[in-house]
Amino acid sequence: MAAYQNIHWFPGHMKVAFDEIKKLLPQIDLVIEIGDARAPLSSFNNLIEKVVEGKKIARIYSKKDLCDLKKFEEITKSDISQGKYVKALDFKNKKDIKELTDFLSTIKSSKQEKYQRLGLQVPATRALIVGIPNVGKSTLINSLVGKKKASVANKPGHTRAPQMIKVSDKFVLFDTPGVLEPNYQDKQTIVKLAWLGSVKTEILPIEELTDTLITFLLNNYLNNLNIRYSTNLSPINQPYEAFEAIAQSRKFVLPGGALDINRARMTVLKEFQEGAIGKVVVDNVKA
Ligand SMILES: Nc1nc2c(ncn2[C@@H]2O[C@H](COP(=O)(O)OP(=O)(O)O)[C@@H](O)[C@H]2O)c(=O)[nH]1
Ligand SMILES: [Mg+2]
CATH class of the missing domain: 1.10.1580.10 (Conserved Hypothetical Protein Ylqf; Chain: A; domain 2)
Incomplete structure (x- = not known):
């Protein structure tokens, strides 16, 4: 397929993104990986599971309002039966955002579980949103955070480091998402993501x-x-x-x-x- 010859990949970028995420890991309880419900398989980067090993991952799909729900459910059935945290939502719908915060508050890191067992006050969940371009990361952060932009963990020195924003007493979020490269191991995936606008359409x-x-x-x-x-x-x-x-x-x-x-x-x-x-x-x- 000659047309694909002008796809140039820069695995270096991927490494940089992963390194950034790795640096933040000690501060994170939960990784929220955003995908597009219209591409439940193609819109995830399956390397992230290895990068954030040991952390819980919630797979949250945006654009439920644009997705063929029957097919979506068929595809994600096996993930759910394997105990993975999976949910499709419309990130612009207030009710869906409420449903999401309720859902996320049910997921506890092992550290939080320990506090719970000991009868201590469970610390707020610190979550990082990650995902490939155009899946709705910024939309979700805005919907979760709303107008309260106050930073709760102002670390002096590193002005460019992501800040944490309190969503509720139970939930704290990094204000900047981790941007992942799309899966690029097969051409089909890239073409589908280009249809959806997650990969630059000029690549072919x-x-x-x-x-x-x-x-x-x-x-x-x-x-x-x-x-x-x-x-x-x-x-x-x-x-x-x-x-x-x-x-x-x-x-x-x-x-x-x-x-x-x-x-x-x-x-x-x-x-x-x-x-x-x-x-x-x-x-x-x-x-
Ligand atoms: N219909 C619909 N559009 C969405 C949803 N979430 C995000 N979008 C749109 O998808 C586009 C990309 O969203 P953005 O938050 O910028 O994605 P990011 O690149 O992952 O930060 C924007 O046009 C959003 O308005 C959703 O749940 N439903
Ligand atoms: Mg964004």
């Missing part, structure tokens, strides 16, 4: 990115696609035919009168990312 030619996206939609979410664009497409249609039909339906015409296929491509990509084509999940149940 726009034709390739949108051809794979429309093929995925034709095969998995045909109804959504036809409803959104008032088309009558079927899975046997080629990507080009689909974009032609969409350009026609939206009246995307170039000055000379030809259909503006490129505009149709950009429109589908943008509307897909915004959730306008409907609720989706791009991953499949693990084989």
